[in-house]
Every structure is written in C-alpha cells, then in structure tokens.
Amino acid sequence: MQIVAIKENQDIVRVGDNPSRSCLILSGIACTYKITGDGKRQIHNFHVPGDIPDLQSLHLKVLDNSLGTLTPCSVGFITHEALDELCERHYRIAKAFWRETLIDGAIFREWMTSIGQREAYSRVAHLLCEMMMRLRAVGLVNGSSCHWPITQAEIGDALGITTVHVNRVLKAMRADGLIELKGDRLNIPDWEKLMQAGDFDPTYLHLESHQVAA
CATH class of the missing domain: 1.10.10.10 (Winged helix-like DNA-binding domain superfamily/Winged helix DNA-binding domain)
Known part of the structure; x- marks a missing residue:
C-alpha cells in the first residue's frame, strides 16, 4: 500500500477516470460528488477514516463520480491487482469488501430519502x-x-x-x-x-x- 498525504479540496479521482487502484482513507474527511452542467456540486457521501470510497472501481472500470478531500487527508492506495489477489485467496476479505459496498448503498438510499422527503x-x-x-x-x-x-x-x-x-x-x-x-x-x-x-x-x-x- 502506498500512503500519500493530500491537501484539502483536492481531487483523488475524477468522473471518467479509469483507475488501477482504490484508496483507503486513513485520516481526514473526503467526499464523493458530481458537478452538474451549470457548475453545482452534489455531494453523495462524506467519508471518514476506514472507508474505501472508490472500491467499486475494482469492478466498474470507468468512474461515474469524483472523490475529493474536504480536509487534509492521509490516503492509502491499494492496486486493483493486489485487491483481486486478496479476494481470491481470502473469502472473508472478499465478503468484507462486499459488505462495505452494500453499506455505501444503504447510506445513499437514506440520503435520497432525506433530500426527497x-x-x-x-x-x-x-x-x-x-x-x-x-x-x-x-x-x-x-x-x-x-x-x-x-x-x-x-x-x-x-x-x-x-x-x-x-x-x-x-x-x-x-x-x-x-x-x-x-x-x-x-x-x-x-x-x-x-x-x-x-x-x-x-x-x-x-x-x-x-x-x-x-
């Protein structure tokens, strides 16, 4: 894992990227978001230490949202090759990653309910x-x-x-x-x-x- 210090208000990955690695937030606060055609930002989730916000890029090769820092962050980058190998060798790790993405979906649904109702x-x-x-x-x-x-x-x-x-x-x-x-x-x-x-x-x-x- 490569650990990188990233300043606040910096993109880690952007919409349309085809990354070869995912990131683990070690410290700081990040967010996933999209920008509309007229320049407005919709934040989809805040991410705290321990989150892997772009884990979906392991299987979805083109990103459909951006991930950026809100505060200075320490981020650990893990190659998709290493993640694939972990999942193949350790079923429990694969299950943990799957659970991570399912909880991300649950949080997204709850945010949609808040915004809509x-x-x-x-x-x-x-x-x-x-x-x-x-x-x-x-x-x-x-x-x-x-x-x-x-x-x-x-x-x-x-x-x-x-x-x-x-x-x-x-x-x-x-x-x-x-x-x-x-x-x-x-x-x-x-x-x-x-x-x-x-x-x-x-x-x-x-x-x-x-x-x-x-």
Whole structure:
C-alpha cells in the first residue's frame, strides 16, 4: 500500500477516470460528488477514516463520480491487482469488501430519502446523527462531541439546500438545545432529542452499537 498525504479540496479521482487502484482513507474527511452542467456540486457521501470510497472501481472500470478531500487527508492506495489477489485467496476479505459496498448503498438510499422527503431542519439533524455515529465507530468522538471540519457550504451541497438556509437551520438547532457548535467542535447535549428531530433510525449504518453518548 502506498500512503500519500493530500491537501484539502483536492481531487483523488475524477468522473471518467479509469483507475488501477482504490484508496483507503486513513485520516481526514473526503467526499464523493458530481458537478452538474451549470457548475453545482452534489455531494453523495462524506467519508471518514476506514472507508474505501472508490472500491467499486475494482469492478466498474470507468468512474461515474469524483472523490475529493474536504480536509487534509492521509490516503492509502491499494492496486486493483493486489485487491483481486486478496479476494481470491481470502473469502472473508472478499465478503468484507462486499459488505462495505452494500453499506455505501444503504447510506445513499437514506440520503435520497432525506433530500426527497425530509424538511431542511430534519435533514441537517439526520446528517449530524449519522456522522456522529460513523465518527464514533472509528474512535473520533469524545463523549458527546467531535471535531467537525465540515463547512456549511458542504452541508448544503450534501443536502440540497443553500448555505444561507443551512446557517438558519443551525442557529435554530442551537436555540432549541440540540447542538453546540463552536469553531470546528460539535457537541450534542441531547442525543435522543436530535435523533427525534432527524427522524433518525441507525439501522441502515449496520453498526454493532447504536449508542453515541459515552
């Protein structure tokens, strides 16, 4: 595996690429996204350490989305040849990779439901719940708080709302006692209340624990 440090806001792979390797996020936050013809960005997923965001390129030879960093990232590149060999020799590893892509699909379906059916307040609450659980699963949550480098513009690009609207929603959530957001630190004082606001059921994440509070 080749480990590379990549600066923030840099593409790792782009739509139309035919890569010969996949990447493992070792540190930092990345996202998969597409750009529309008029230049708007739709973020499809945020990726945390431990994710292999472009694992599908092992079998789908032309990428249909881009993958880029949101923060400085450490990324491990693994050749498709090595991945193929691992899957052929170790059935359990092949099953783990398959499970990874299935969970990616489950997250995508949940995001589609949010964008199509939930109001902006609920969308933001749902996203915060999801990210807290995913970050906790990789040891990046301390009690009820975590480092939160995702910007309001990036939240808007993920949820299909404007940055101004995201700002208003976050202010309302602070006033309602759902979140405390100071600089790049997010704290959730009442997890159950945030889950209720976000219509959040963590089943789709397929994690062993549904608890975020310490």
